[in-house]
Amino acid sequence: MSNLPVKIYFDGGSRGNPGPAAGAAYADYNGGVEKACYLDHATNNEAEYRGLLMAIEIAKDLKLPSVQFLGDSKLVVMQVTGEWKAKHPMMNELRIQVMAALASVPRWQIDWVRREQNSEADRVANQMMDSHSGMSPIPSFEKTVAAKAEAKEKAKAAMVPAEPGAIRPDIQKLNNLAEKASFKDFSALKVGGMDQYSRSNPEALQGLLPNFDELSAAFMQRSKSDKNSQDMPEIDRTKLVINALRWTARGLNPELAIRKVLVDLEVTNNIRNKKTK
Numbered sequence: 001m002s003n004l005p006v007k008i009y010f011d012g013g014s015r016g017n018p019g020p021a022a023g024a025a026y027a028d029y030n031g032g033v034e035k036a037c038y039l040d041h042a043t044n045n046e047a048e049y050r051g052l053l054m055a056i057e058i059a060k061d062l063k064l065p066s067v068q069f070l071g072d073s074k075l076v077v078m079q080v081t082g083e084w085k086a087k088h089p090m091m092n093e094l095r096i097q098v099m100a101a102l103a104s105v106p107r108w109q110i111d112w113v114r115r116e117q118n119s120e121a122d123r124v125a126n127q128m129m130d131s132h133s134g135m136s137p138i139p140s141f142e143k144t145v146a147a148k149a150e151a152k153e154k155a156k157a158a159m160v161p162a163e164p165g166a167i168r169p170d171i172q173k174l175n176n177l178a179e180k181a182s183f184k185d186f187s188a189l190k191v192g193g194m195d196q197y198s199r200s201n202p203e204a205l206q207g208l209l210p211n212f213d214e215l216s217a218a219f220m221q222r223s224k225s226d227k228n229s230q231d232m233p234e235i236d237r238t239k240l241v242i243n244a245l246r247w248t249a250r251g252l253n254p255e256l257a258i259r260k261v262l263v264d265l266e267v268t269n270n271i272r273n274k275k276t277k
Helices: 044-061 074-081 089-102 115-133 143-157 169-180 183-188 201-209 212-225 234-250 254-276
Strands: 006-014 021-026 033-042 066-071 107-112
Touching: 006 044, 006 115, 021 044, 021 115, 033 044, 033 115, 044 066, 044 074, 044 089, 044 115, 066 115, 074 089, 074 107, 115 183, 115 212, 115 234, 115 254, 169 254, 183 254, 201 212, 201 234, 212 234, 212 254, 234 254
Parallel strands: 006 066, 066 107
Antiparallel strands: 006 021, 021 033
16 A cells, blocks of 8 residues: 555535535545545535545545545635634534544544545535425436437438537546546547537537437536526526536536536636636
């Protein structure tokens, strides 16, 4: 075993703040190890602390001798290191729980990372919240490909020209990465100018995506639950969903397509926030 510390990422989220929430952790170890807990009603900060507790449980379960805990909550990181005081009673109680749990980890350190570096733990937290919210699952890539293939066969039989093109190499690369795709991978994927999908309206997309209605409903639900898009005006949310459908039509895995447009939204928001400071 390497002497280097194992990296365990932690995160938490609340849909409503407070509201339904989850704490989650992902260990970059042996192909990836993840753990999460669901909270009926909690704030973002409480969920972040619960995520750290999940990370400590992973360290204990794997009997790791050295761990680097990584999270994007400065509040949690600074309170655990003692640089900030935990003045709120709930935060203080959670900090006490964390410090007690850390006593079982032989060597550890905790550091802050940017949110885009914490995509795996964020994914685990969102999956946990989705599983308890009754949200419709996003149709699988295989199901979407099968539906498109069936539609092509029907079009061929009816002497209707098939839709053009194989999947672009950069899109296929992201598909191959699947859940391992990072924030950077998503932000690097560009349309590269206008293509035949750039101005596709819902009617055109419905013709390209046989499971259009199922995809649209799932994308809309996901956009309403993501912390970057949950407060968007309905007209902007609809545009975001249409962009996700366009990426799906280009051949991007539907699960990745909605993550792609949400990453683009976060990048845009970050740029806008910097300009206003």
